[in-house]
Amino acid sequence: MSTDPGTGGPGSGRPARWLGRRTLRGRLIAGLLALLAVACAAVGIVTFVSLHGYLLSQLDQQLVQASHRYQACLGNPPPDADGESPPGPPRHDSPRECSQQQQQQTFSAQVRDGFLTDNYISYGPCTLSHADKAVLTSVPADGQPFTSDMSSLGDYRLLAVADPDQPGVTYITGLPMTQVNSTLRQVAIVEIAVFAAALVLTGVLGTGFVRLSLRPLRRVAATATRVTELPLASGEVTLPDRVPDADPRTEVGQVGSAFNRMLGHVEAALARRAASESRLRRFAADASHELRTPLAAIRGYAELARRHPGPVPGDIAHALARVESESARMSVLVDELLLLAQLDAGRPLAKEPVDLTRLAIDTTSDARAASPGHHWTLELPDEPVLVEGDEHRLHQVLANLMSNAATHTPEGTTVTVAVATAEDPPTVRVSVTDTGPGIPDDLQPALFERFVRGDFARSNGGASTGLGLAIVQAVTTAHGGTVSLASRPGHTSFVITLPRLASVATGA
Numbered sequence: 001m002s003t004d005p006g007t008g009g010p011g012s013g014r015p016a017r018w019l020g021r022r023t024l025r026g027r028l029i030a031g032l033l034a035l036l037a038v039a040c041a042a043v044g045i046v047t048f049v050s051l052h053g054y055l056l057s058q059l060d061q062q063l064v065q066a067s068h069r070y071q072a073c074l075g076n077p078p079p080d081a082d083g084e085s086p087p088g089p090p091r092h093d094s095p096r097e098c099s100q101q102q103q104q105q106t107f108s109a110q111v112r113d114g115f116l117t118d119n120y121i122s123y124g125p126c127t128l129s130h131a132d133k134a135v136l137t138s139v140p141a142d143g144q145p146f147t148s149d150m151s152s153l154g155d156y157r158l159l160a161v162a163d164p165d166q167p168g169v170t171y172i173t174g175l176p177m178t179q180v181n182s183t184l185r186q187v188a189i190v191e192i193a194v195f196a197a198a199l200v201l202t203g204v205l206g207t208g209f210v211r212l213s214l215r216p217l218r219r220v221a222a223t224a225t226r227v228t229e230l231p232l233a234s235g236e237v238t239l240p241d242r243v244p245d246a247d248p249r250t251e252v253g254q255v256g257s258a259f260n261r262m263l264g265h266v267e268a269a270l271a272r273r274a275a276s277e278s279r280l281r282r283f284a285a286d287a288s289h290e291l292r293t294p295l296a297a298i299r300g301y302a303e304l305a306r307r308h309p310g311p312v313p314g315d316i317a318h319a320l321a322r323v324e325s326e327s328a329r330m331s332v333l334v335d336e337l338l339l340l341a342q343l344d345a346g347r348p349l350a351k352e353p354v355d356l357t358r359l360a361i362d363t364t365s366d367a368r369a370a371s372p373g374h375h376w377t378l379e380l381p382d383e384p385v386l387v388e389g390d391e392h393r394l395h396q397v398l399a400n401l402m403s404n405a406a407t408h409t410p411e412g413t414t415v416t417v418a419v420a421t422a423e424d425p426p427t428v429r430v431s432v433t434d435t436g437p438g439i440p441d442d443l444q445p446a447l448f449e450r451f452v453r454g455d456f457a458r459s460n461g462g463a464s465t466g467l468g469l470a471i472v473q474a475v476t477t478a479h480g481g482t483v484s485l486a487s488r489p490g491h492t493s494f495v496i497t498l499p500r501l502a503s504v505a506t507g508a
Helices: 014-020 024-073 095-100 130-138 178-213 215-228 251-306 314-344 356-370 391-407 468-478
Strands: 107-112 115-121 146-150 154-162 169-176 352-355 375-379 386-389 414-423 426-434 482-488 491-499
Touching: 024 095, 024 154, 024 169, 024 178, 107 130, 107 154, 115 130, 130 146, 154 178, 178 215, 215 251, 251 314, 314 468, 352 356, 352 391, 356 375, 356 391, 356 414, 356 426, 386 391, 386 491, 391 414, 391 426, 391 468, 391 491, 468 482, 468 491
Parallel strands: 375 414
Antiparallel strands: 107 115, 107 169, 146 154, 154 169, 352 386, 414 426, 426 491, 482 491
């Protein structure tokens, strides 16, 4: 199994991914609670260890005193600090009597030559297991307290001391750890309860504090959301109010100030773009309108010159024919530019019921007459399909698509015009599909832009202005529809989707 050396293991990146999917507020609260939990754990551990050491120290003092009493009772008082035995006659009580003089639950035992001879708990003998006896007989008599789990008695703090006058004799004294363990358990429970309450309270108060602190950032997000909902592509340049409370002394305030400056730059740029596009549309409309008259005059004079009664030289006749042809093509280009300028300006189109089935039949007949070398087929529903729109412009859309198919595919190509309906939502789909060589993939994203022409490998040599598909998209959009393209070698399909009339869609 391979691991990323930058992450240290297959599962080490999970916390980072988990935090990465959380909001800033969630991450701040999680971090605050994590730090508080670490601090509480550290305080709890230090308190527990310190209290454990203190309680053991107290118990060890009591254990040393109990061991001294036990030895003194048996007639072997421990030496004092100077190493001398205390004055007075020694006592020689029995181990049972000596154990009865100790505190309750005090353990007393003697080991002679590796064998346990006596063992008592305060007021009577006790029963020890073989494991307990093995521990007691093997304990070193070094005078250092130690803790042992006596299987029959529980946890005990034991102290083993050798008899200085009797070699091989060891006195063992023990006190129960019950009080120490109970105290530590109670302290642990109290600490857990207090720390848990502190974490819950910190989580509640921290959530409110973080929410309050991030309120300016939410205002920035709300303003950004309102900006994204504006139709900026349609020329809207009035942006919403700026972010309030943009105090540059705080981090969030700095973000708000930068965002306000960005909105100002965007608004100024949109205003300049809208003004430039408006001037460009007016220029295109005015130029197209003004060019109509001189183009008509050029065509008229060329036709008049060709009708001269006298003989016209061949080169002059050819030049006049070229003038007529180019002026006609220029007139078409001017008309298309004027139409696009009008659509860009939002000039409304006519709204009347249009039968798309009849329109498809008419445009296909015109295309068959203009390009007899192609195979034209129709796929129509049995009933008329009506939409609301401008019949002349919709006719132009279909004519442009069929002209595009005829121009950019070789003779013998099959072009299929199909009209279909859908009920949810009520729409009409008009498709123009050909079996030509297809459109290159790198050209498809920009195909509906203006003055974009198809690849010459797909063209049969016909002239093109590069505005036909731009007009298709503009007119379709003005009718509330969409146009899409799917192309591969041997199959190219343009699909126009338009809303159906409500009365027809409901069967009225």
